[in-house]
Amino acid sequence: MALRPDTRELAARARADLRMGVPMVLGIKGAAALVAAAETLSPERLASLRSFGVPLLAITPRRAETLKARAYSEHVARVIVPQDADVRWIQNVADPADDLMMPMKGPLQTERGGEEGIARTAVALAKTAQLLPAAVIVAVDEGPATAAANGLTWLDLSEQDLAWESSALSEIAAARVPMEVSQAGRLHVFRPKDGGEEHYAIEIGRPDRARPVLTRLHSACFTGDVLGSVKCDCGPQLHAAMEAMAREGAGVLLYLNQEGRGIGLANKMRAYSLQDQGFDTVEANHRLGFEDDERDFRIGSEILKSLGFHAVRLMTNNPRKVAMMEGTGIEVVERVPLKVGEGDHNRAYLATKAAKSGHLL
Template sequence: MSLKPSQTELTARARADLRMGLPVVIEIAGTAALVVASETLTPERLADLRGFGQVLLAVTPRRAVTLKARAYSDSVARIIVPGDEGVAWIIGVADPADDLRKPMKGPLMTERGGDDRIAAAAITLAKSAMLLPSVVLSCVPDGMAVAVEHGLTRLDLTHAPVVPPLATLDEVISARVPLSVSEAGRLHIYRPEDGGEEHYAVEIGRPDRDQPVLARLHSACFTGDLLGSLKCDCGPQLRAALAAMGENGTGVLLYLNQEGRGIGLANKMRAYSLQDQGFDTVEANHRLGFEDDERDFRIGSEILKKMGFSSVRLMTNNPAKVAMMEAQGVHVTERVPLQVGRGAHNAAYLDTKAAKSGHLL
């Protein structure tokens, strides 16, 4: 029978459960814990977790630095939740929204030693669900029994990573879409097997698969691409890249659903709110608990290879994209600068990208 869900399918189910506030059971090498995303935790479920023993709040080392809490690990900090504190305290520690108004969060006691793999895996799962990278967990004596009794998703990660290195992408469909920059437009839809966001390839004309194609890896930006936000240069870059491909007669623009440098739109708005408090884009990400950039550009190289391309003229200001393409076996014959959209509202943002992220601006 093939009705039993695979590891990939269970992971997709667990992501959805965390987003809805439902606990999941994560088990590694016989040790198990109930895990709930901090931002979707309710008082009732916190009380249920406490029924199993000590509750821990897991955050990333980036967030721990802001909180002045000891991580004792490169992957996670496990903060002991006091027995008399509730959901409001947990959200206050996990979410930096009120850090400036309430800078004193502690002193915070963190666990040292022991196996932190479940906590680290849970953080990774929360990130992949586009939630704050923070979870609440409580160890349980028998993960299988708890999952069966309460109808919960159980992930046994003893022999598997919580998120595969790169999910397989399959083309679902492509169809002709006449565009203002070129009537010879075609949109390809790619769907990852892990249940994640679909990604798109906009093909202009009929590029020769044996020649370097003019290409751009463009990360989705709802605010810039659709609303015309002046806080970034994404919208102007998108339109300029498509216009250049139209003038060239051929090209491929990969529209990757990795909003906010891979942290999702809600977390991007959290970062914007922190920027309004005076933090730059990198500092805001760190305070939230994310790295500078959480995107996976390998998705772009994988789509290009599936489309039959092995070399590109890459439209980018980001050397990391060039290095990734080369590492993934797609030769970059030329880096084509794309410096457009600078203005009063995004000058500091662009300066930060140049100074801290290495963009060539």
């Protein structure tokens, strides 16, 4: 039926449900389970989940390493939730905020072997919903029937390869926007087909599609770009890139809504809080259960191609951006360094980016 949502649309619905604390039902290769985000789970819903069976808490191997729990997999760890554990126990395992105050959260028992696809996908859904990467799962015999009886979203990925994680973009609108750096400015708005965060392309001047264009892939940073935070170098990089494009007479700024290296503003603030406890930016991400960098720069490549650009002079200190552009069909004829904004508050942060994330600083 034409009105029926497809898998990508159901995945977007499932992410919205998880953010609100509503469970969903996930099916993979004949198995099915109720899935709820650990961060938004309520005591009432935990009790209801327990009526279906014994819950497991799916977390990332990064978080499991912090908790000294065995993952038995490079993709996911499945922690057995004790019978007397409440929501607070689950959320304390998922959230590292009080790790230093309560270092002994275990010993945690984890499952070994068996099908891990549902647990792995549940964590991926929580991540893309910009929640803590942890999900409570309870196996059920009849996925569609369980979903229908409880009014829950049923997402069957048995025939999918998780391609829904990366959604195609469509240009929604564009208009002239005169700016301080250029009176000839134009803003393009791109929207993912899965209803996710919109991304923006700003043309400064009138870039020639036939020549390599000066380009900056800039991930949104509310604290640096808007508040002027000196904890990072994002704000200075943004303004320096726009000024360089103005001097050159043309350029393209891609402003991608991938806050906090792709983990979202709330998780970024959690990482900042951990940094205040003495962890560096990479260690903080790992304790939360994330990788060093969760961003997808293929988004930028797709936007450039849709605007008619195929070669760039890329303003970045991050070799990963260069590799991603070249790996997706955009020729990088030159990497243009962008070393600005170092100060007393971010010197250690920049050193960590160089030492652990390979930035050329």
